[in-house]
Amino acid sequence: MRLLLFLCLSLIVLGANSQEVVTKAADTTKEIIFTTYYAKKFEGRKTTSGQRYRGAKFTAAHRTLPFGTIVTVKNIHTGKKVDVRVNDRGPFSKKFSLDISKAAAQAIGIYRLGYAKVEISYVLK
Numbered sequence: 411m412r413l414l415l416f417l418c419l420s421l422i423v424l425g426a427n428s429q430e431v432v433t434k435a436a437d438t439t440k441e442i443i444f445t446t447y448y449a450k451k452f453e454g455r456k457t458t459s460g461q462r463y464r465g466a467k468f469t470a471a472h473r474t475l476p477f478g479t480i481v482t483v484k485n486i487h488t489g490k491k492v493d494v495r496v497n498d499r500g501p502f503s504k505k506f507s508l509d510i511s512k513a514a515a516q517a518i519g520i521y522r523l524g525y526a527k528v529e530i531s532y533v534l535k
Contacts, residue, residue, distance in 0.1 A: 437533050443507040445483065446525040447515035457498035465512035471498035472508055475532065483510060484529040485518040492517040 448471075452463045459477045463469070470481055479496045492514045501509045508530060512521065520526040 438531055439534070440529060440531045441507075442486070442527065442529050444505055444525055445508040445510055445520070445528050445530075446501060446506050447510050447512055447521065450512075458500075459497045461497050463498070463511070467511055468492060468494045468514045468517070469497045470494040470508055470510045470514065471500040472496050473499060473502070476534070479532055479534065481508070481530050481532045483508070483514065483518060484531075485520060486527055486529055488519050490518040 448463060448465065450465070453465055455463050457463050457469075457471070461469075470483075472479075472481070475481065475496045477497055480493055481496060482491055482493050484491045492510075494510055494514050498509070501507070506525065508528075515521040518526075518528070520528075
């Protein structure tokens with residue numbers, strides 16, 4: 411009887427721990443999308459958040475994510491990753507879901523390509 415009670419309690423404890431891990435993993439959203447980067451002509455212009463666009467910073471534009479959200483962008487072909495902070499709205503094209511800065515595009519190796527299929531992940535607070 412004690413052995414049965416011990417096994418039941420162990421399963422309850424293990425189940426509670428595994429449920430907590432699933433919840434933490436569920437907080438992170440991952441998507442496969444197409445991204446492009448800001449054109450040179452936007453350098454110094456104000457973004458929707460009021461900040462100036464600087465190609466040397468690791469920033470991004472997204473249609474719906476809150477300003478300040480940190481998005482990890484991973485080039486599917488090379489595996490290179492970069493973290494960018496959302497500070498603008500756009501792109502306003504159905505094909506693309508994210509615009510990244512010049513520095514971010516160079517860091518993951520898509521600058522000369524113009525656009526690329528990437529994996530993004532982020533946590534909403």
